[in-house]
Structure formats: C-alpha cells, structure tokens
Amino acid sequence: MPAPDNIYENDVDFTTLALQYPQFAKKLKPNGQLDFSDPESVRQLTKSLLHRDFDLAIDLPEDRLCPPVPNRFNYILFIQRLLDDTSPDWHEGYDPNRSVIGLDIGTGSSAIYPLLACRQRPAWRFLATDIDEKNRTYALQNIAANSLEARIKLLDTDPTGQTLIPVEEIVRMGIERIDTVMTNPPFYPSSESLLESAHKKSRPPNSSCTGAPIEMITPGGEVAFVSQLIDESYSLSLSKARQETSGRRLQIQWFSSMLGKLSSVSDIVEALKSRDCTNFAVTEFVQGSQAPKKAKTRRWCVAWSWMGFRPGVNVARGVSGSSGVEKRLLPAPTEYDFEVEVAAADTDTDVGAVERKLNQEMAKLDSIKWRYLSERRVGMFLSPQGDVWSRKARRKKQQQQTQQAQSQTQVHQTTTTNKDKTRARGNPEDPEADQDEEMTNRGQVSNDQAEDEGKDHEDEEDEEPALVVRISVIPPIIPSTTSTASTSKNTKVHIHIRHLHGQEPVLFESFCGWLKRKMTTT
Structure with a gap:
C-alpha cells in the first residue's frame, strides 16, 4: 500500500483503546491518563497498539527496551516514502510489484521494524541482527508468532560490534542487493553520561526506560555508531570492495539511522560531506499533540546513499522550521x-x-x-x-571534433607515407603485397577495436x-x-x-x- 498518513499524528485515545483491550484498561487511571513511569503500563500500550492497528502480537521481556509504536511507525513511513521516491526504474510513487529487502541493525526483542514493514507491504522482506542473546530469542518468537518466518530472517552477526553489516552471510544467502539499512543505535557513550542526562532533565521523563545497558550504551555514543556505519557503507560503495570471492557483489541503496540528539545531526551530515556524499536526506519524527504548547518527543533521522537515485524535496528535506536543524545541513533541492x-x-x-x-x-x-x-x-x-547544453559544453565539443579531424588527417598522411616507403623497398610489380598488408592491418585494428568496445560495454553496465x-x-x-x-x-x-x-x-x-x-x- 502507499505510505499512509501518520495515524499517530495526534495523541492516542486511551479511553477508546481501553474498551478494546482489558489488560490495558487495568493500567488506565480513572481520569483516562496513563502512568508512563510504570513499565508494565508502557508494555501494555505497545502491545495493544500493535495488535489493534497492525494485527501484530508480540511478547516483551521486562528488562529490555519497550519500543514506542508511534515513533517506530514514523521511521517506517519515512523509509517507505524514501524508497517510493527513488525507484531504480524511476517509477513514480508506490510500486506494489517492487520487491524490497531491508536490513535492521539491532532489531531488539520486539523486531518491531521488520514486523511493521512486512505487515504494511506484502512484497517486502527483512533481514535483522542483534548481538544480545535475549533480544534474539524474543525476536525469533515474535517473528514466528506473526507467521512471518518466510519474510523476516534473523542473521548471525559480529558479537563484538566491530562489524555492523554481515556482508558475508548476506552474500551466502544469494542476496546481491539490499534496498534499505536502518538502525536505532544506543544514544549514550557511557553509563555516566546516561545518568547525567537523566539528572539534567527539568522534569521527570514521560516514559519509563527498561533498556539493558547493551541497548542504551555504546562507546562513543550514537555518533560513533553511525560514523562506523558510514565507513562500512562507503567501503561497500567501492567497486573493488563490493566484489566477493563468489563473483557476486552486494549493493545497498539506502542507509539510515534514527538519532536521539539534535547535535548528532550536524556531526553525521558533516561526516557524510567529508566523504563527498551529496545524496542524503534529513527528517524529523515528532510525537504528541499538535498543540504547540504541549511537550513533544522529537527524534531525527539521517539517510544517505552512494547511488544516484534522489528523493523529492518533501522526503529529502523533511524538517520543519522548529526542528532545530540548520539549513546548511540540508541536502540540495531536487x-x-x-x-x-x-x-x-x-x-x-x-x-x-x-x-x-x-x-x-x-x-x-x-x-x-x-x-x-x-x-x-x-x-x-x-x-x-x-x-551537453551550456556554451562551455558546446565549445568543448567543437574543440574535440576539430582535434579528432586533425588526428584522422595525421593518421591518413602517416599511412600513405609508410606505404610509399614499403613500395620503394619491395617489389613494385607485386600489388598483392600491398593488399595483404592492408588486410592484415585492418584485421589487427578490428580486433583491438572489438576488445576496446567490449571493455567499454562492461564499463557502461556499471556506469550511472x-x-x-x-x-x-x-x-x-x-x-x-x-x-x-x-x-x-x-x-x-x-x-x-x-x-x-x-x-x-x-x-x-x-x-x-x-x-x-x-x-x-x-
């Protein structure tokens, strides 16, 4: 289906939801509000929304992150629109026949991104990774509970986190192209920074945090994590690095990451620019009521591609004036x-x-x-x-044509001179000698040309x-x-x-x- 409107643009009606889900109703206060500091209340909200809006049934452990559905769905909507805007055959809008393969790095216990993506679009498949065994166990159970084992595969990956994209395993599966890589990395570089961030809040957090340290903390924080993904993506974009021993190469069209800090947007965009990446997108995810005075949860997302397929302005520059993102960080208009x-x-x-x-x-x-x-x-x-349209281009073409004509004239003159010298040394009464020499030369030129044309054709297949x-x-x-x-x-x-x-x-x-x-x- 085409990317739908954000069904969570306004606040969720808890009272209506409670009428449908008794377990959630038990957590609702008499005034119709929900205690977001209570982990079980948050888990029941997530389970109820996933079941009501997407027909997904999941189980969540008490000591792992509980994903907020509106925020995660926003990310999926963005990926849908990004891919709809950058079809390899330049198809305009959603193409139900386009087979899409995604990769979710750090899928968590819920595997929420692959589940949402595959539930939304029948032709989509997903690969997922996670280095935490408990998350992997629950993710496999949730995939099976929704009968999506054929379309969502959990891959083995580097448990140390030194490599984010399991290229070798993907290639062994016979997959040569991935359309999108997405990740929601840990925010914090250390446990101290996590505690410091909590102390700096002017008010208590509006949602409980049940995440394990492995989900919340990574050396260098989210900027270091995404910078590593940029480095890996850049290496994959190089033709030599893409070539595998099997003769196949893995191509990935889009990479993306959600970001929890506004300052990280600048760091990531600058990292992309340092690699001469010009094809990227910056967007924001805003949750909560549209009332301007109400507190909102805001996240950002940066996507990039080393291919040339470019999204429209609404997708590539998907931030509002109040996003805090400087204009210099946005990609060029398309x-x-x-x-x-x-x-x-x-x-x-x-x-x-x-x-x-x-x-x-x-x-x-x-x-x-x-x-x-x-x-x-x-x-x-x-x-x-x-x-090929500017005056400079036309002048350059004229110069090339002039040089080509001069070169052809010189070749003709040189050939004529060589033939005259050959006749002077050889038998002037044997004209067939000249014909044999000419045919031999033609054959050599033809073979060389055929070889060059073959190489040119191979290069053209890879050229964008x-x-x-x-x-x-x-x-x-x-x-x-x-x-x-x-x-x-x-x-x-x-x-x-x-x-x-x-x-x-x-x-x-x-x-x-x-x-x-x-x-x-x-």
Missing part, C-alpha cells in the same frame, strides 16, 4: 519550478506550443535521451555524459547516468467566466523539474537554469 506566460484565450493551443518548444530545445542537444508523453504532459530526460530528470508541463487553471480575472489576456503554464538521478546537484541546477532561459525567452 525540484525546480518556473512559469511560461501564454495567452489565456486558447489555453490548449498555447500549452501545446509550450510542449513543442520544449521538444524542440531537447532535439537540439546531442548525446541525450528524451521521451515526452503528451497524454500525461510528462517528459523523461537522460544525459549519460552530463552537461550523469543526470536524469522528469519534466512536467502543468496547464494553468482557468478562472470561471464570471470571475473578473477571466478578462486577463495572459496566463501561465507551470513547469516542474524533478531531479531523479545524478551525483552532482550543480549539474541539476545548471540544467534547470538553461531550460528556464530557453523556455521563457522569446
């Missing part, structure tokens, strides 16, 4: 809009003129692929080589296009004849450009600027 003025008298005719001009401008470009669907008023533009965009032509909304605005002589056609693929945001900006100039200049 959408661009401008308007073309047309006469209002005959809108269909003038929109057609805009479409013709768009197609004409595309026809002037070399080495690109362009397809426009007039019935949908949408075009797909693909440039394997990058910039430099730029892919979707261009939508949106007709103006014509006011009714009774409106005073209908007397206007002009109206505007809207052009929307969506960056679908490419590693260079500057290239997208350049293309948008070029197209706007061409379309708005008469």
